[in-house]
Each structure stands twice: as C-alpha cells, then as structure tokens.
Amino acid sequence: MLNSFAFDLVVSFSIILPAITGLIKLNQVRWNYLPFILLIWIGLFNEVISTIFIFSTHSNTINSNIYVLIEYSLLLFQFYKWNGIERKKCCYLILLGIVVWIIDNVILNSVWTNNSIFRIFYSFAIIFLSINQISKVIINERMSLLKNTIFLICIAFLIYYGCKAFIEIFNAFHLGFSNAFNRNIFMILYFANLFSNVIYAYAILCIPTKQEFSLLY
Amino acid sequence: MHPNETRIFLAILTGVLVIIFLIGVFIISAIYHQKQNAQLKLAQLSVQLKALERERARIAADLHDDLGSSLAAIRLQIKHLKTNNQNDAAIIDEAKSYIDEAIQKLSYVSFNMMPLILQRNGLSDAIKELTEMIELTTAIKIKCDCTVDIGDNDRRIHFYRIIQEVLNNIVKHSKATAVNISVSRNERYILVDITDNGIGFDKDRIIKNSIGRGLKNIKSRVEVLKGKSYLSTGINKGVHYSFEIPDTEHNG
Numbered sequence: 001m002l003n004s005f006a007f008d009l010v011v012s013f014s015i016i017l018p019a020i021t022g023l024i025k026l027n028q029v030r031w032n033y034l035p036f037i038l039l040i041w042i043g044l045f046n047e048v049i050s051t052i053f054i055f056s057t058h059s060n061t062i063n064s065n066i067y068v069l070i071e072y073s074l075l076l077f078q079f080y081k082w083n084g085i086e087r088k089k090c091c092y093l094i095l096l097g098i099v100v101w102i103i104d105n106v107i108l109n110s111v112w113t114n115n116s117i118f119r120i121f122y123s124f125a126i127i128f129l130s131i132n133q134i135s136k137v138i139i140n141e142r143m144s145l146l147k148n149t150i151f152l153i154c155i156a157f158l159i160y161y162g163c164k165a166f167i168e169i170f171n172a173f174h175l176g177f178s179n180a181f182n183r184n185i186f187m188i189l190y191f192a193n194l195f196s197n198v199i200y201a202y203a204i205l206c207i208p209t210k211q212e213f214s215l216l217y
Numbered sequence: 218m219h220p221n222e223t224r225i226f227l228a229i230l231t232g233v234l235v236i237i238f239l240i241g242v243f244i245i246s247a248i249y250h251q252k253q254n255a256q257l258k259l260a261q262l263s264v265q266l267k268a269l270e271r272e273r274a275r276i277a278a279d280l281h282d283d284l285g286s287s288l289a290a291i292r293l294q295i296k297h298l299k300t301n302n303q304n305d306a307a308i309i310d311e312a313k314s315y316i317d318e319a320i321q322k323l324s325y326v327s328f329n330m331m332p333l334i335l336q337r338n339g340l341s342d343a344i345k346e347l348t349e350m351i352e353l354t355t356a357i358k359i360k361c362d363c364t365v366d367i368g369d370n371d372r373r374i375h376f377y378r379i380i381q382e383v384l385n386n387i388v389k390h391s392k393a394t395a396v397n398i399s400v401s402r403n404e405r406y407i408l409v410d411i412t413d414n415g416i417g418f419d420k421d422r423i424i425k426n427s428i429g430r431g432l433k434n435i436k437s438r439v440e441v442l443k444g445k446s447y448l449s450t451g452i453n454k455g456v457h458y459s460f461e462i463p464d465t466e467h468n469g
C-alpha cells in the first residue's frame with residue numbers, strides 16, 4: 001500500500017515543482033529570495049544523489065548528513081536577507097550549527113550513520129526564526145498575506161520542520177519498534193514534505209515581478 | 218506492524234494532525250486580524266493625511282492672501298516714493314529689490330505648501346509649474362509627459378505629493394542631469410513613471426537602515442490610493458520610480 005518505492009520517489013521529487021517555478025521566475029527574482037531558490041535546487045540535486053546512492057550502496061546517509069548542514073546555513077542566510085535576523089547573529093548561529101554538526105557527526109557518531117542531534121537543533125532554530133518572521137510580516141504587511149511569499153514560505157517551514165523535529169526526537173529514543181512502524185512514522189514527514197513543496201512552488205510564483213520597495217521588514 | 222504498534226502509530230498520527238490543525242487555526246486567525254488591522258491603519262492614515270493637507274492649504278492661502286497682499290501694498294508704496302537725494306534713491310532701489318525677493322520667496326513657500334494651481338488647473342499644470350521651477354533653479358532637464366487629470370481633490374493631492382517628493386529626492390540626492398516624468402492612464406490603472414540618470418543608491422542598504430522619511434511618505438500615500446510602488450535602482454544606475462494606482466474614476 002503506502003510504502004511502495006514509487007510513492008517515495010514521487011514525494012521526494014515533488015521538489016521539482018518549486019524548482020521549476022523558481023526557474024521560470026529566475027530572471028525576475030530579486031537577490032533577496034535567491035538563497036531559498038538555491039536551496040530548492042540543491043535539495044533537488046540531493047534527491048538525485050540519494051536515489052543513486054540508494055540504488056548503488058543502499059544508503060543515502062552520508063549525503064543527507066552533509067545536505068542538512070548546507071540547508072541550515074542557506075536558510076539562516078535567507079532569514080538574514082529577509083531582515084529576520086541581524087548579520088552578527090546569523091554568523092553566530094551558523095557557527096553554532098557547525099559546532100553542533102561536528103559534535104553530532106564526528107565526535108559522538110559518524111557521518112555514515114543517521115544522526116538526530118543536529119537535525120533536532122536546526123529544526124528548532126528554523127521554527128523559531130519562522131515564527132519571528134511571521135510575526136513581523138503580520139504586523140507590517142498591509143497587503144494580502146495569502147500572496148505574501150515570505151509568509152507562505154514561513155508557514156510551510158513551520159509545518160515541515162515541526163514534523164521533522166517531532167520525528168527526529170521520536171527517533172532519538174531508539175524505542176525498538178519494527179521497521180514497518182518506523183517507515184509509517186517517516187511517512188508523516190513525507191506528507192509534510194509534499195505539502196511544503198506545493199506551498200513553496202506557489203510562494204515562488206507570488207514573488208513580485210517588479211522591485212517593490214520597503215517590502216522587507 | 219504489530220497490532221500494538223498500529224495503535225501507537227494511530228495515537229501519534231492523531232497527535233500530529235491535532236498540532237497541524239492548531240497551526241491552521243493560528244494561520245487563519247492571523248490572516249483575519251492582519252486584514253482588519255491593515256484596513257484600520259489605512260483608514261487612519263487617510264484621515265491623518267487629509268487633515269495635514271487641509272492645514273497646509275489653509276496656511277498656504279493665508280500666506281498668499283494676507284501676507285502676499287501686504288507685501289504687494291508695500292511694494293506699491295515704495296514705487297511711489299520720490300527723492301532727489303542720490304543716497305535715498307539707492308536705498309529705495311535696494312528696498313524694492315528686497316521686497317521683490319520676499320514676494321518671490323513667499324510665493325515659493327506657499328507653492329511648496331499647497332500649489333493653488335493644483336486646485337484650479339489640475340494635476341498636469343501643477344506638475345508643469347513644479348518642473349519649470351526646478352529647471353529654473355537647477356541644471357536638471359525635465360521631460361514631462363503628463364496629460365492625465367484626477368477628478369477627486371484628495372486623490373489629486375496624493376498624486377502631486379508623490380511626484381513632488383520624488384522630484385525633491387532627485388534634486389537633493391541624484392546629481393542627475395535628465396529626468397523623465399510620465400503620467401498615463403490605461404484601462405485599469407493610472408501609471409506614474411519617473412526616471413533619472415543620476416548616481417542611484419544601494420536600495421538594500423537604505424531599506425536595512427530603515428527607509429527614509431520621504432520614501433515612507435510616498436509609500437503611505439500610494440497605499441492610501443490602494444496602489445503599488447516600485448523602485449529599481451543601483452549604484453550609478455539612476456533611479457526608476459514607478460507607481461501603479463487603480464483608476465477609480467473608470468470603474469467606480
């Protein structure tokens with residue numbers, strides 16, 4: 001039923017949707033949204049690599065472990081570009097992330113295993129920053145929120161990284177459930193992923209074509 | 218899955234769904250309140266600007282009518298002064314030129330405050346007068362293509378102020394030599410486009426250091442007009458201000 005490989009593939013590659021809208025919009029997109037669009041393309045690239053690795057070595061842990069660090073840094077940079085965070089804080093948080101990543105993937109575990117600590121850390125960081133950004137937009141924006149790219153993306157972040165934090169914490173307990181059970185738990189994250197990719201695609205379409213001013217808060 | 222596992226899984230799934238539902242409720246409530254708040258703010262802004270413009274119009278009229286006619290009377294009196302004394306004649310000439318200067322300055326101040334011509338002849342004449350004044354006092358050449366007129370008085374003032382502030386910025390900051398103004402109307406919008414060939418500026422920096430008063434005022438007025446403002450620029454790329462404002466006179 002649900003746990004067919006084809007389903008996995010479709011969900012994973014739903015990132016093609018925002019990647020395509022990003023490509024369409026590329027020459028109109030301002031520098032302020034570029035980190036996010038870059039992240040989408042890197043995400044797509046990562047899915048391709050994962051698929052190849054799963055076929056050849058049956059494990060995509062190494063590239064996933066590296067990908068999450070890139071994802072975290074780019075997202076922080078994106079929040080900086082949206083004025084959600086100051087330059088100094090952004091740098092400190094990226095440094096802190098790298099430290100946590102090293103502790104998680106080098107000192108406590110190895111990059112060849114599926115590690116939770118960094119994933120929990122960065123999910124929470126992104127959730128806090130998203131909530132902060134959403135509050136800013138609500139207070140300052142006078143136009144419709146349903147067409148506000150930053151608002152939409154942050155909502156998707158909230159749901160996706162919320163699910164991610166929950167599942168990684170669950171994982172970290174090593175409760176010893178069966179494989180089928182663990183797969184079903186991950187299915188929740190897949191749906192969140194599918195949902196957020198659809199939102200991303202729509203949000204990218206909502207990026208204003210001309211340079212509106214004082215849009216950033 | 219083990220039957221027990223199935224029950225645990227269902228419990229977890231329910232928990233996740235409840236949390237997502239709560240996030241959904243939060244989003245809907247946020248959108249609702251943001252909308253309410255935005256409308257309220259806009260209404261307040263509109264009232265404030267109206268009061269401000271009314272006060273300016275009153276002061277401009279007072280300056281022009283009271284002070285202006287007094288100055289004109291003084292000038293007339295001085296003109297009638299006759300003297301044979303060489304020294305006195307020089308003083309009289311000097312006084313005359315001071316009075317002329319004062320009258321000039323007065324009309325300049327009252328024009329800046331609220332151009333009478335805006336009410337009397339409409340937007341395009343007022344803009345023409347404004348650009349002529351700028352060309353007279355600076356080296357900027359302005360090409361003006363503006364034949365559109367706005368029926369509603371309050372809206373007309375907003376349009377004028379927007380263009381005035383843009384031109385102020387160009388005079389003050391741009392070091393431009395040529396400026397293009399175009400106000401046009403298509404079936405749904407009134408479009409205002411103003412470009413200069415000056416030094417431009419780093420928009421991200423200005424916005425990050427919290428955008429200046431003038432730009433804020435422009436944006437507020439455009440918001441009251443329910444329009445959109447665009448600004449594209451870069452260092453040494455000149456500035457292109459562009460506004461897209463719904464034409465209420467065509468579709469009610």
Ligand SMILES: Nc1ncnc2c1ncn2[C@@H]1O[C@H](COP(=O)(O)OP(=O)(O)O)[C@@H](O)[C@H]1O
Nearest residue numbers: 386387390391415417418429430431432433456
């Ligand atoms: N046409 C222009 N050319 C160059 N710089 C400009 C232009 N318009 C605005 N600026 C820059 O944008 C800044 C903000 O403008 P504004 O909000 O009107 O504030 P102010 O005019 O009081 O400085 C200005 O200080 C200036 O650096």
Ligand SMILES: [Mg+2]
Nearest residue numbers: 385386431432
């Ligand atoms: Mg200014």
